[in-house]
Amino acid sequence: MTHQRILLAAGLPGRYEAILGAIGDAFSTTAVDNRWDADAALATDPDILIVEDVLPGGHGLKICERGRIRPDGSKRRVMVVCDRDSTSLSEAKTREIIDEWVRKDASPGAFLTKFWELQAARDNTRLIEAAPDAGRLIARGWSLFQELEGGTVSIRTRELLSNTAAEVVTFTGSSSVSSFLQELQSHHAYTFAHSLRVAILMATFGRHLGLDEDHVRLMAETGLAHDLGKLRIPIEILAKPARLTDDEMEVIRDHPALGATMLADLYTDRKELITAVRHHHEKLSGDGYPDGLKGGQIDELSLLTAVVDVYTALTDRRDYKSPMTMTEATTIMDKMAGPHLEPRLYRRFLEVVRELDVGDSRSTVAA
Numbered sequence: 001m002t003h004q005r006i007l008l009a010a011g012l013p014g015r016y017e018a019i020l021g022a023i024g025d026a027f028s029t030t031a032v033d034n035r036w037d038a039d040a041a042l043a044t045d046p047d048i049l050i051v052e053d054v055l056p057g058g059h060g061l062k063i064c065e066r067g068r069i070r071p072d073g074s075k076r077r078v079m080v081v082c083d084r085d086s087t088s089l090s091e092a093k094t095r096e097i098i099d100e101w102v103r104k105d106a107s108p109g110a111f112l113t114k115f116w117e118l119q120a121a122r123d124n125t126r127l128i129e130a131a132p133d134a135g136r137l138i139a140r141g142w143s144l145f146q147e148l149e150g151g152t153v154s155i156r157t158r159e160l161l162s163n164t165a166a167e168v169v170t171f172t173g174s175s176s177v178s179s180f181l182q183e184l185q186s187h188h189a190y191t192f193a194h195s196l197r198v199a200i201l202m203a204t205f206g207r208h209l210g211l212d213e214d215h216v217r218l219m220a221e222t223g224l225a226h227d228l229g230k231l232r233i234p235i236e237i238l239a240k241p242a243r244l245t246d247d248e249m250e251v252i253r254d255h256p257a258l259g260a261t262m263l264a265d266l267y268t269d270r271k272e273l274i275t276a277v278r279h280h281h282e283k284l285s286g287d288g289y290p291d292g293l294k295g296g297q298i299d300e301l302s303l304l305t306a307v308v309d310v311y312t313a314l315t316d317r318r319d320y321k322s323p324m325t326m327t328e329a330t331t332i333m334d335k336m337a338g339p340h341l342e343p344r345l346y347r348r349f350l351e352v353v354r355e356l357d358v359g360d361s362r363s364t365v366a367a
Contacts, residue, residue: 003028007046009038026241042067053082109235119188131180137167145192158266165221168199185317199223201308229259242320257290280305283340303342
């Protein structure tokens with residue numbers, strides 16, 4: 001997998017060790033501490049600039065201005081690290097010399113949030129260019145997950161979930177569903193992209209099963225909400241572009257219960273959605289989490305969500321792995337039918353993915 005290249009120009013590059021370590025599996029990084037070295041490093045054509053506003057030898061914004069446009073005419077992504085907001089920063093953003101800025105005293109988590117938001121903004125633009133008829137869905141979905149990033153929910157959350165689910169159901173009738181699902185594989189806002197893919201596949205699955213529109217919309221809404229608890233997981237773990245350690249996986253395994261708790265008061269009229277959010281990682285064998293349910297103890301919506309979630313996770317691209325093809329994913333899932341996945345529902349879902357032909361071409365988009 002081809003890694004994108006970051007040029008970090010900072011007076012003390014060592015202070016960014018933790019941040020570079022967190023993104024090191026996804027990006028190739030060059031760190032310099034002098035304006036003159038940064039100017040020379042621009043000749044290597046990095047994809048992303050992270051520049052302190054003041055450097056030994058000169059002002060960092062000058063490097064940003066010189067380095068904004070790549071040799072092919074496209075714009076590099078540029079983030080400035082500074083002591084505080086200033087008129088010069090505001091002007092640079094207005095003139096589109098820089099994309100974003102972050103304070104030097106920001107925590108690693110806050111820095112990474114800004115960084116991944118910068119990546120995601122580029123990916124949203126690419127999605128709309130690839131599937132113009134998905135513009136409303138992307139806008140609603142992005143508003144929903146921006147709202148959710150604070151980790152709190154409100155009546156507005158329910159409204160956003162419902163409206164986005166309606167857009168998902170509408171979009172499933174589009175001819176560009178398959179290509180859009182594949183484009184989503186390379187989006188850097190993983191929880192957003194994964195949840196949107198699950199929601200689209202859930203709604204498509206519901207229609208394939210012949211369910212009425214209310215149930216199809218419920219499936220879409222469940223797909224959007226199923227990983228909501230992940231937004232209370234530390235960003236250093238959630239957005240880590242590498243395989244998680246055992247301890248980090250234990251933290252991640254809290255997300256179904258967290259999500260169900262967050263939504264409980266908003267969905268008193270849709271208990272099945274809350275149940276599916278909590279139980280989409282349960283297994284028929286009883287080896288799942290968080291409650292170790294088995295067989296007939298697991299409701300059908302949870303079983304449906306589990307099938308779609310597993311398929312989507314296998315065919316998602318992560319910065320440490322390429323997406324599996326449909327054939328590779330279903331070969332693995334064939335062995336999971338019975339001990340983990342409900343076999344009857346899994347067989348019906350196979351009909352959906354084969355009809356859509358989703359996931360049998362690898363994403364070649366670099367991180």
